Amino acid sequence: MIRLRLLTAGESHGPELVVILDGMPAGLVIDARSDIDPDLARRQGRAVTGDGGAYRGASARMRVERDVANIVGGVLAGRTTGGPVAVRVVNADHNSWKGKALPPISVPRPGHADLAGVVKFGHDDIRLTIERASARETAARVVAGAICRRLIAELGVRVGSYVTAIGPVKADVSRMSLAGRVDAAATSLLCCPCAEATGRMEEFLEETMRAGDTAGGTFDVVALGAPPGLGSYTQWDQRLSSQLAAAIVSIPAVGAVEIGEALANAARPGTEVHGDLALDPDSRVRRIGASGGGIEGGISTGEPIWIRAAMKPIATTVRPHASIDLASGALAATEYQRSDFCAVPRAAVVGEAMVCLVLADALLVKLGGDSLDEIRMRAAALRQGRIGDFTMRAGTKVFWP
Ligand SMILES: Cc1cc2nc3c(=O)[nH]c(=O)nc-3n(C[C@H](O)[C@H](O)[C@H](O)COP(=O)(O)O)c2cc1C
Numbered sequence: 001m002i003r004l005r006l007l008t009a010g011e012s013h014g015p016e017l018v019v020i021l022d023g024m025p026a027g028l029v030i031d032a033r034s035d036i037d038p039d040l041a042r043r044q045g046r047a048v049t050g051d052g053g054a055y056r057g058a059s060a061r062m063r064v065e066r067d068v069a070n071i072v073g074g075v076l077a078g079r080t081t082g083g084p085v086a087v088r089v090v091n092a093d094h095n096s097w098k099g100k101a102l103p104p105i106s107v108p109r110p111g112h113a114d115l116a117g118v119v120k121f122g123h124d125d126i127r128l129t130i131e132r133a134s135a136r137e138t139a140a141r142v143v144a145g146a147i148c149r150r151l152i153a154e155l156g157v158r159v160g161s162y163v164t165a166i167g168p169v170k171a172d173v174s175r176m177s178l179a180g181r182v183d184a185a186a187t188s189l190l191c192c193p194c195a196e197a198t199g200r201m202e203e204f205l206e207e208t209m210r211a212g213d214t215a216g217g218t219f220d221v222v223a224l225g226a227p228p229g230l231g232s233y234t235q236w237d238q239r240l241s242s243q244l245a246a247a248i249v250s251i252p253a254v255g256a257v258e259i260g261e262a263l264a265n266a267a268r269p270g271t272e273v274h275g276d277l278a279l280d281p282d283s284r285v286r287r288i289g290a291s292g293g294g295i296e297g298g299i300s301t302g303e304p305i306w307i308r309a310a311m312k313p314i315a316t317t318v319r320p321h322a323s324i325d326l327a328s329g330a331l332a333a334t335e336y337q338r339s340d341f342c343a344v345p346r347a348a349v350v351g352e353a354m355v356c357l358v359l360a361d362a363l364l365v366k367l368g369g370d371s372l373d374e375i376r377m378r379a380a381a382l383r384q385g386r387i388g389d390f391t392m393r394a395g396t397k398v399f400w401p
Contacts, residue, residue: 001243003364006144006357010089012134013097019087019140021147023364024074026082027372028151032069036146040067040089043142043349045189055189057205057215057341064093069143082370087143091136102127106327109334111315118326126326135252135343138350145353148360154372155363155379156225158182159356161348163191164308166217169204171197178222178304191219191345209341212318216253216311217344221351223294223359228302228385230362231295239298240305240362247354248309251347256310260293283387300362302385307355311347314340 003023010017030036044062045054054062073086104125108114117129149159160182164171171194173181184193192198208215231240241259248257265273275290287303294305320333340346367382369375383389 001358001361002238004148004357004361006141008137008140008144010091010137010140011131012091012136013093013131014091015094015098016091017089017137017140017143019089019143020084021074021087021144022084023361024080024082024085024147024151025364025369025371025375026080028080028147028154029078030071030075030080030085030147030150031078032071032087035150036069036071036087036143037067039142039146039149039349039353040069040139043067043139043346043353045346055205055345056202057209058343058346059340060338061093064096066092067139069146085147087140087147089139089143104327105130105335107323107325107332107334109315110321110323111312115326133252135350138251138347138353141350141357142353145350145356148356149352151360151372152226152356152363154376155227157359157363158224159221159352159359160224161185161191161219161221161352162193163188163201163344163348164218164220166190166192166201166342166344167204167208167215167313169197169200171201178306179224181220182222185348189345191348205342214314214317214340215342215344216313217342218308218310219344219348219351221248221307221309221348221355223305223355226294226300226302226305226359227363227366227379227382228300229383230300230359230366231298233297233299239295240300240358241293241295241298243358243362244295244305244307244355247358248307248351251309251311251350251354253311253314253343254309254347254351255312258293258308258310259295260306261291262293265291279387285385285387305355305359307351309347309351311344314343316340 005022007020045058067089070088072088074081074083105127108126113129113133114126117133118126123129162181162185171192173193181193185191188198190198190201232238245257248254273291275287277285278288280286294301294303316339318336323332323334325332367375367378369378
């Protein structure tokens with residue numbers, strides 16, 4: 001990120017998470033209850049039921065936590081000041097851990113940061129790694145993403161997500177519009193836009209849990225209304241595609257990201273993939289039938305931005321893995337700890353947060369400005385790719401005299 005900076009701190013079972021988001025413009029109205037808490041509830045998988053019940057397969061911790069954002073800096077009288085925005089999120093679960101003498105953990109779980117973390121930091125207790133490597137940290141990202149969501153909404157950008165597969169069970173959403181998928185997912189416990197597939201996913205999750213196993217899956221994040229011209233091909237790290245990909249694979253357990261239909265496109269001929277250009281009734285040059293995810297040359301095209309992420313199955317399994325007790329060197333089985341069986345619907349919300357963050361940064365880089373008023377004026381003057389916006393009247397030039 002170029003203009004925004006995000007730092008998070010805190011441990012999974014410590015007193016609280018701390019978020020600092022620096023670089024936000026002044027004048028943005030932020031209300032923790034209506035702008036941030038709903039996304040925190042969605043990350044917990046409890047937004048649809050509302051009564052505290054998450055989907056089957058979400059960790060029992062989701063019944064303990066009631067995440068709420070406590071803004072402690074950068075917002076005065078309900079508006080951002082331009083200073084760093086600081087937010088605290090209390091870990092309700094901390095109460096069950098506070099003051100307890102905890103025996104060290106010395107048997108690393110494959111697929112977690114356990115072994116890599118203790119080798120790297122020289123910890124004498126795997127808990128020192130687990131506490132920070134835990135995906136509890138993603139609640140802090142969701143806070144920052146929700147603040148960015150408020151900013152980009154002011155500029156007409158909407159970000160949403162939906163689950164497309166849990167384990168081998170896939171939802172066919174190909175006949176639904178992107179907005180339709182996001183709307184339908186908002187009413188589904190598993191965030192899946194397709195009711196028939198949701199039923200099969202639920203059955204699969206039940207079987208998986210009964211077998212003491214876990215599941216991964218895929219989810220899409222889409223951004224509607226993003227203007228053309230975000231990101232740049234001029235440097236590798238300024239490509240919007242590379243920034244989005246890095247943000248998405250930074251989500252714990254996400255191992256692959258696709259921009260548009262990248263994987264399927266690899267097997268298709270070029271004439272089928274890139275679509276055609278045509279003028280719409282507003283004299284805007286549009287892409288018809290393109291499947292590149294709304295980004296060309298690392299720059300947003302003005303078409304919907306569409307990203308797919310693949311999440312591996314949860315590494316904490318009831319059925320133990322073979323491991324080694326690092327204290328004794330003896331073979332040992334991993335011990336089960338309370339955990340999600342499948343976190344794909346929850347990770348999709350984190351994916352939205354990361355996309356909101358990257359798009360807010362890209363918009364601020366494109367538009368500049370220190371206050372929302374300034375930014376709005378500049379946004380109104382953005383080139384939108386209308387035929388009248390082009391300046392194609394150049395004569396012959398000598399490029400390299
Ligand atoms: C929202 C969310 C919830 C997660 N919940 C769990 C969990 O309950 N148990 C678990 O073992 N892994 C969970 N994970 C995945 C682990 O955090 C992740 O696999 C681990 O930190 C190792 O990181 P890596 O998979 O990126 O290598 C979750 C991930 C996300 C995004």
